[in-house]
Amino acid sequence: MNKNKYFKFLIGFIVFSFSFLEGSDIIDRKFGFSIDGDILLIILGIGLFIGM
Amino acid sequence: MIGWPHDVPESTLNAMADASLIDFIYFGAEHMITGYDHILFLIGVVFFLSSYFDIFKFITAFTIAHCITIIFATFYNITANVYLIDAVIAFSVIYKGFENLNGFKKYFSINPPNVILMVFIFGLIHGFGLSTKLQEVSVASDIHLSLLQIFSFNVGVEFGQIAVLIIVFLLLSMIRGKFFDKISRFSNWILVVAGIFLLVYQLNGYFTDHTHHQNQLDTNNHHDHSHTH
Numbered sequence: 001m002n003k004n005k006y007f008k009f010l011i012g013f014i015v016f017s018f019s020f021l022e023g024s025d026i027i028d029r030k031f032g033f034s035i036d037g038d039i040l041l042i043i044l045g046i047g048l049f050i051g052m
Numbered sequence: 053m054i055g056w057p058h059d060v061p062e063s064t065l066n067a068m069a070d071a072s073l074i075d076f077i078y079f080g081a082e083h084m085i086t087g088y089d090h091i092l093f094l095i096g097v098v099f100f101l102s103s104y105f106d107i108f109k110f111i112t113a114f115t116i117a118h119c120i121t122i123i124f125a126t127f128y129n130i131t132a133n134v135y136l137i138d139a140v141i142a143f144s145v146i147y148k149g150f151e152n153l154n155g156f157k158k159y160f161s162i163n164p165p166n167v168i169l170m171v172f173i174f175g176l177i178h179g180f181g182l183s184t185k186l187q188e189v190s191v192a193s194d195i196h197l198s199l200l201q202i203f204s205f206n207v208g209v210e211f212g213q214i215a216v217l218i219i220v221f222l223l224l225s226m227i228r229g230k231f232f233d234k235i236s237r238f239s240n241w242i243l244v245v246a247g248i249f250l251l252v253y254q255l256n257g258y259f260t261d262h263t264h265h266q267n268q269l270d271t272n273n274h275h276d277h278s279h280t281h
Contacts, residue, residue, distance in 0.1 A: 003159070003160045003161050003162070004160065004161070004162055006160070007156075007160040007162060014143070018136060018139070018140055021133070021136055021258065022132055022133060022136050025132075025133040025136065025258075037258075037259035037260075040259075041259070
């Protein structure tokens, strides 16, 4: 992966991660449906692995 | 005793319950001065600025941005997870240090994004963080914020920011000299490391503090309740 693509991926991943975690928190607050933190981390980890 | 960024002392919560507008100004200033993630970001912003016009330009962009989110987000009861918003603020500190170290050119071979635009965007996020904290405190103190109280808090934030900037600018003027290159590299690495530390700390809070969800539920209930009257 060249540096420019790597940079774009990194920025995208950071934005996605924060949105994903905030989304999970909103679902928890609005619907009382709590997703385990470990599962969230695993999903993000898989996303990072695939992206890399 | 120094607390973590944005820990609000019990005494402040008690005082807020019957606070005057002056108290809100004081609380805003106190929050800015003791919230060292904001200070770290401001240090990063003004680090290489030596002309008064540049400082005015960047600080104005930051100020307009955080005023927008403090006032609108608080008035319309828009909140985010307090740990996540503080994590993004920590990320802004890392970003600024990285940019000051010329990291975009060095590691990605690209020019950094428009500097003033990024200060504006991060200003919006810092304001949102301040607003989220103000709303949490208002719920904890069982008060419904009026627009005047929000404005007063915002004025306090600006006073705090001016106080911080005067000190930071004086310190930066003192270190501008022969070894400024080395000092700037070292200082900006400290910004990056401090930002990473704060980011990890806030994310750890997000994943481990389960009482926070209950507090946020209380925040929502409080707002729902206040709208029904």
